[in-house]
Amino acid sequence: MVELLGPAEIRGLAAELDVRPTKKLGQNFVHDPNTVRRIVELAGVGAGDVVLEVGPGLGSLTLGLLGAGAEVIAVEIDPVLAGRLPATVAERGPEAAGQLTVVGADALRVKAADLPAEPVALVANLPYNVAVPVVLHLLAELPSLTRGLVMVQTEVADRMAAGPGSRIYGVPSVKLAWYGRARKVAAVPRAVFWPVPNVDSALVSFERAQFSxxxxxxxxxxxxxxxxxxxxxxxxxxxxxxxxxxxxxxxxxxxxxxxxxxxxxxxxxxxxxxxxxxxxxxxxxxxxxxxxxxxxxx
CATH class of the missing domain: 1.10.8.100 (rRNA adenine dimethylase, C-terminal domain)
Incomplete structure (x- = not known):
């Protein structure tokens, strides 16, 4: 059984690594196990699925995905966080350690050749300042991605899922629609993050479809x-x-x-x-x- 991280564990890991969350990297760590379980459930991933996670941070969502039986490829730009993640998994879910691969890279530049397998799903708490570019880049670079569930700022979620005629409909809406269908599926309260962000968050799902x-x-x-x-x-x-x-x-x-x-x-x-x-x-x-x-x- 994989043990999820709670508030005390998140703060303990941050203190151990001397990690001070930065706005530049969009670091807000989820510390609520129930939120992690909800995200994994809504993502619909399980045993045999190869899941791409961008920005795993201290490992909250990573542990949830591994606990569901998924194979996780975690792309992390911060070398300190990337280096600690395998140990965190080994400590809290040793039986799932073999299901994790950590790739130290910038998700905006990662290529299919950088990954050990072809992921079928993207599940991630994305840095809000680069959320849309990351999703568009990964959809273009990884044709194996057929679906996804990402957590982003609520305003970004609304733009991603907007339809024609809306005031918030724009470039992200149209470009995502070229790849498939995006929809806003749930709100995420601020209190589940550390540090608490000054913006609201939401989950957006998408399914790839052949454009016509x-x-x-x-x-x-x-x-x-x-x-x-x-x-x-x-x-x-x-x-x-x-x-x-x-x-x-x-x-x-x-x-x-x-x-x-x-x-x-x-x-x-x-x-x-x-x-x-x-x-x-x-x-x-x-x-x-x-x-x-x-x-x-x-």
Whole structure:
């Protein structure tokens, strides 16, 4: 049986390692065993699952995942924390020690080749300042990831799961939607962390799905679209989100007239704003850009 960490154990480990949680690394350690159990349950991981955990810290969630029978690949940028984690597992769940691999690396730069196996799930308490970039990087780099559950700042969770037309809908919402479905599943109280953060937290789940979009002219489903091209259009559309798409995409397309022609070819009103489009609409813009004629000035 794996013993989870409580408040006293968390503070004891921090004191032993002379760890002083920093805002720069987004370090807020979960010290409530019931919260850990809830996260593991909501993640739906168990025996035989290879789970990627980013920022395991002192090991609270790591122990919970191992206790559920999962194989855990823990990516930790802090060498002191990375070095202590195997010993913590050996002390509190020796029978699960062989299920853990610690990779000392920056999650924003980790590659598939850096990992000993292909993870199927991402379960993590992510540093809030890099949560979205980390998730997008890992989804792009690790096609084996089919699902995940991450704890992030509530405002970030809302943006990740937002739909078109919402004030908080933006770049993270669209790019995550390209990979699959994201949804906010639960709030996490501040009191379960040490130190107590000055922001609220929430859990976001996602499931990877094969991207497709409707060709409105033929009525058929298409799946071929260049991701980088799509993301470029999304970035351009939301860089000036108060402008109409005709104006916002002028730089991307080469001119406002060219942007208008592409939008018309995609079946989208040029007066529309980016926050009104779903990921399929952005894909249609990319597809139309390859068909719409260029003017000599563009």
């Amino acid at each position: 979009f409707e060709n409105k002219k033929s009525g058929t489903e298409e799946s071929i679209v260049d991701k980088e091209a799509l993301f470029g259009v999304v970035d351009a559309a939301f860089a000036q989100r108060r402008k109409t798409l005709r104006a916002a995409l002028a730089g991307w397309a080469g001119s406002a007239d060219r942007a208008g022609a592409v939008l018309a070819a995609a079946g989208i009103d040029p007066r529309t704003r980016g926050e009104q489009l779903d990921v399929g609409d952005f894909a249609r813009i990319v597809a139309a850009a390859g068909r719409a004629p260029r003017s000599s000035g563009a």
